[in-house]
Amino acid sequence: MIIEIAENAGFCYGVMRAIDIANRALDKHNKLYSFGPIIHNPQVVDEYEKKGLKVVEDIDKVNGPVLIRSHGVAPEIYEKLEKKGVEIIDATCPFVKEAQRYAKQLVDEGYRVVIFGDKDHPEVKAHLGYTKYTASVINSENEAVKIKATRVGVVCQTTQSVERFGRVIEVLSKKIRELKVFNTICDATDKRQKAARELAERSDLMIVIGGKNSANTRKLYEICKETAKSAYYIETEKEIDSKWFNGVEKVGITAGASTPSYLIRRIYEFVKALK
Numbered sequence: 213m214i215i216e217i218a219e220n221a222g223f224c225y226g227v228m229r230a231i232d233i234a235n236r237a238l239d240k241h242n243k244l245y246s247f248g249p250i251i252h253n254p255q256v257v258d259e260y261e262k263k264g265l266k267v268v269e270d271i272d273k274v275n276g277p278v279l280i281r282s283h284g285v286a287p288e289i290y291e292k293l294e295k296k297g298v299e300i301i302d303a304t305c306p307f308v309k310e311a312q313r314y315a316k317q318l319v320d321e322g323y324r325v326v327i328f329g330d331k332d333h334p335e336v337k338a339h340l341g342y343t344k345y346t347a348s349v350i351n352s353e354n355e356a357v358k359i360k361a362t363r364v365g366v367v368c369q370t371t372q373s374v375e376r377f378g379r380v381i382e383v384l385s386k387k388i389r390e391l392k393v394f395n396t397i398c399d400a401t402d403k404r405q406k407a408a409r410e411l412a413e414r415s416d417l418m419i420v421i422g423g424k425n426s427a428n429t430r431k432l433y434e435i436c437k438e439t440a441k442s443a444y445y446i447e448t449e450k451e452i453d454s455k456w457f458n459g460v461e462k463v464g465i466t467a468g469a470s471t472p473s474y475l476i477r478r479i480y481e482f483v484k485a486l487k
Contacts, residue, residue: 214462215483217464218407218410221466221467221476222467222476223470229282230250230303231250231251237277237279241264243266243277244279245265245266245276245277245278246268247269247289247293248281248285250267252429253422253426253447254423255423256470271296274296276299277301278300279301281303281304283308283334284305286341287342308335310396311335311369311394312342314396318394323363324359324361325364325367326349326365326366327340328366328367328369328380329368350380362390363390364390366384366394368394370396370398370401371401371428371469372397372431374401377397405435409436412435412436413439414464415441416463417444417464418437418443419446420436420445420446428468444456449478457483457486
C-alpha cells in the first residue's frame with residue numbers, strides 16, 4: 213500500500229502567523245483571551261487553552277489582553293474592546309484584512325455588496341460588519357439568481373472554491389448591468405484544493421484531516437469525495453477504521469489550513485503501521 217501526502221497540506225500562512233502572534237503574546241502575558249477559537253482545530257485550541265489562551269464569545273467576559281483570531285472580527289468589536297481599555301493583539305490574516313477593505317470600498321462606492329461564502333462562518337460575519345450589515349451572503353448559483361440590483365460588487369470568503377466562485381460570477385454577469393468583482397480567495401486555498409484533487413485522482417482512498425468546524429477542510433473533503441473512490445474526513449487517528457483499507461493500493465492524505473504538521477505526520481505513521 214502506497215501512502216502519499218498532498219502538497220500544500222496543513223497550516224497556511226495566515227494560520228502560522230496567528231499561531232506565532234499567539235506564542236509571542238503568551239510569552240508576555242500570563243493570561244490571554246481569544247475572541248472566538250484562534251483557528252478551527254479543536255486539538256490546537258485545547259493545546260493553547262492549557263497555555264493560558266482562554267476562548268470567549270462575549271466581550272463582557274474579557275478583562276485582559278485579547279487576541280483577534282485569524283478570521284477577523286467586525287469593526288464594532290474593535291470599538292467595544294477599545295472602550296474597555298484592554299490591549300488588542302490583532303492576528304487577523306492579511307488576506308482576510310484585504311477582503312474586509314474591499315467590502316468597505318464597495319459600500320463606499322455605492323455598490324450593492326454580495327459576499328460569496330458560508331453565512332455562519334466567522335470570516336463572513338466580519339465581512340458583513342464592514343458593509344454595515346447591508347450585504348447579501350450567497351453560497352450557490354441558485355442564490356445568485358435571486359440578486360436584484362443594477363450595480364453589484366462582490367467579495368469572497370478567502371477559503372472558498374475557485375470553481376464554485378467562478379460559476380456564481382458567471383450567473384451574476386448575465387443579469388447584472390454593472391458588476392465589480394474582487395477575487396479574494398487566498399492563493400494557498402486554491403493550491404491546496406488543486407493538490408488534493410490531483411492526489412485524489414490517482415488514489416483509491418483519501419484521508420482528509422481537519423477540524424469538523426473548518427470550512428476549508430470540508431471543501432477539501434467534498435473535492436476528494438467527488439474524485440477518489442472513497443474519502444474519509446477525520447480529526448485524529450482514533451477515527452480510522454482498518455477495514456477502510458481492504459483492497460486499497462494507494463492512499464492519499466491531505467489536510468486543512470488549520471491542521472498542524474505533527475497531526476498529519478501522526479496519522480501518516482498510523483496508516484503506515486496498518487500495512
